[in-house]
Amino acid sequence: MLYKLVVFLHVIFVFGYLLAHGVSAAVAFALKKERDVQRIRALLDLSAASYPVMFMTLYAFITFGIIAGFQLNWWKFGWIWVSIVLLILIVSLMMAF
Numbered sequence: 001m002l003y004k005l006v007v008f009l010h011v012i013f014v015f016g017y018l019l020a021h022g023v024s025a026a027v028a029f030a031l032k033k034e035r036d037v038q039r040i041r042a043l044l045d046l047s048a049a050s051y052p053v054m055f056m057t058l059y060a061f062i063t064f065g066i067i068a069g070f071q072l073n074w075w076k077f078g079w080i081w082v083s084i085v086l087l088i089l090i091v092s093l094m095m096a097f
Contacts, residue, residue, distance in 0.1 A: 002071070003068065003071045003072060006064050006067050006068045006071060007064075007068050009060070009064045010061055010064035010065050010068055013057045013060040013061035013064060014057075014061045016053070016057040016060075016061075017054060017057040017058050017061055020050045020051075020053040020054035020057055021050075021054050023046065023047060023050035023054075024047045024050055024051075024054070027043045027044070027046055027047040028047075030043055031043055031044075058091075062087070065083075
């Protein structure tokens with residue numbers, strides 16, 4: 001039962017991360033068309049306000065994913081290592097850009 005709760009929280013925090021990250025993506029698309037300085041500032045403030053939520057949910061879904069990995073000893077399978085490598089690669093590339 002505890003494993004199902006941990007996996008549920010992992011998935012919920014993944015969706016939360018995607019929603020918070022989507023705010024920044026939507027702002028990026030909206031900035032291309034915007035010419036009013038006040039609206040640009042408001043959009044950038046909105047994007048900046050989503051960062052704490054984005055990072056909190058990122059840390060939470062990583063934490064719950066690692067906990068779930070230990071609960072059923074998934075570490076002997078290759079898919080969990082591939083997912084960790086992909087996560088590190090994607091986060092690193094996003095930080096670089």
